[in-house]
Amino acid sequence: MNDAVIRLDSVSKIYGKGEAEVRALDSVSISIDRGDFVAIIGASGSGKSTMMNIIGCLDGATSGTYHLDGIDTGTLDEYQLAQIRNRKIGFVFQNFNLIPRTRAVDNVSMPLAYAKVHRKERRERALEVLDSVGLAERADHKPSQLSGGQQQRVAIARALVTNPVLLLADEPTGALDTKSSHEILDLFESLHANGRTIVMITHEADVAARANRVVRFQDGHIIEDHRVRGVHGHPLATAVTL
Numbered sequence: 001m002n003d004a005v006i007r008l009d010s011v012s013k014i015y016g017k018g019e020a021e022v023r024a025l026d027s028v029s030i031s032i033d034r035g036d037f038v039a040i041i042g043a044s045g046s047g048k049s050t051m052m053n054i055i056g057c058l059d060g061a062t063s064g065t066y067h068l069d070g071i072d073t074g075t076l077d078e079y080q081l082a083q084i085r086n087r088k089i090g091f092v093f094q095n096f097n098l099i100p101r102t103r104a105v106d107n108v109s110m111p112l113a114y115a116k117v118h119r120k121e122r123r124e125r126a127l128e129v130l131d132s133v134g135l136a137e138r139a140d141h142k143p144s145q146l147s148g149g150q151q152q153r154v155a156i157a158r159a160l161v162t163n164p165v166l167l168l169a170d171e172p173t174g175a176l177d178t179k180s181s182h183e184i185l186d187l188f189e190s191l192h193a194n195g196r197t198i199v200m201i202t203h204e205a206d207v208a209a210r211a212n213r214v215v216r217f218q219d220g221h222i223i224e225d226h227r228v229r230g231v232h233g234h235p236l237a238t239a240v241t242l
Contacts, residue, residue, distance in 0.1 A: 004067070005165050005197045006032040006055060011064035013050050013220075024050040026220040027064065032199065032213075034165070037192040039200045039208035042217035049170075051217065052201045056089055056168050057081045069165045086114050090159030092169035096151045098143040098158075104130060105139040108158045115162065129157040133187060149180030156187065160196075167191065169200045173207055185210045 013025040025047050032038050042048040053059040054066055057073055066073045069088055076084065085091075098107045109126035117125070130136050133153040143151050152172065159167055169188070173181035189210065192198055200211060208214045209228065216224035 003034055003070075004031045005034045005036075005069055006030070006199070007067040008054070009065045009067075011054060011061045011066055013054065013059070014062045023220050025054070025061075028220070028222060029064075030215065030222065030225070032197070034197055035192075035195050037188065037196075037198045037200075037212045039202055039211035039214050040217065041202055041205065041208040041214060043203060045219075046217040047220040048201050048203075048217045050220075052168065052170055052199075055166075055199060056091065057085050086111055087162055088165045090162065090164040090167045092152070092155050092159050092167065092172050094171040094174040096143070096148075096155045096175070098151055098154060100143055103140050103142055104135065104146070104154045104157075107143070107154055108161050111158065111162050125161055126157070129160045130154070132160070133157045147180065148176050149183055152176060152180070152184050153187065156184075156191075160191075165197060167196055167198045169198065171202055172200060173202075173204075181207070 008028055008030050011025055011028045012023065015022045015024060028047075028051070040048050040051055050059070054061055055068075057068065060074065068084065071084065073081065073084065099110070105123060105126045108130055109122040112122040112125060127136065127139055130139050133156055135150060135153050135157065138146060138150060138154075143154070146154065152175075156167075167188075172188075173184055176184060185207065188198055188200070192212070198211075200207070202208050212229040213227045214224070215222055
């Protein structure tokens with residue numbers, strides 16, 4: 001069943017007033033199905049970062065509605081939004097955002113601590129997801145003992161540990177070399193093949209091309225929305241030209 005995990009209806013985001021007004025998003029409507037892998041692409045100032053903040057419940061819309069997993073996020077208070085971010089969204093950032101002097105397993109288990117999961121269960125679940133991203137043997141290593149690609153895998157494991165409905169990745173390969181970038185994108189493809197819903201923000205066309213669907217932003221509008229493959233990764237007859 002490909003019900004929508006994300007649905008935006010006529011969402012606008014305006015910063016400033018009068019002559020200083022900036023319309024970062026202008027009446028954007030989009031639906032993203034459960035199990036899809038979508039890349040949001042655009043140049044600096046296109047609106048893609050604002051879109052990520054809206055999708056991630058890090059910022060609210062000026063107008064329009066955003067439903068995440070059937071929940072109207074515009075009706076939630078700050079505490080409820082924090083709960084949504086912790087339980088329904090797994091964030092992956094360009095610079096990993098790991099706690100420097102903390103072991104990989106403890107970095108991964110951090111969202112479970114916020115959710116008040118018992119310590120023993122936190123460790124078990126953290127070890128399980130570290131194994132799923134190929135880093136079981138690095139569980140007791142600190143970030144400084146890991147390569148950039150390994151640190152991003154730890155960050156992905158942390159994003160997955162709460163079993164969120166959405167994996168939201170902001171420029172996930174931006175701080176990585178070519179080899180590590182390909183490995184992280186391979187991991188995303190594997191996660192998607194296992195049913196994960198992934199939205200990836202990027203400015204790189206070759207990175208976006210690894211997704212099933214590519215949505216291009218310009219001046220706060222969606223100017224292209226192409227499906228490269230079916231929701232579950234099956235190639236379509238016509239590929240997108242980026």
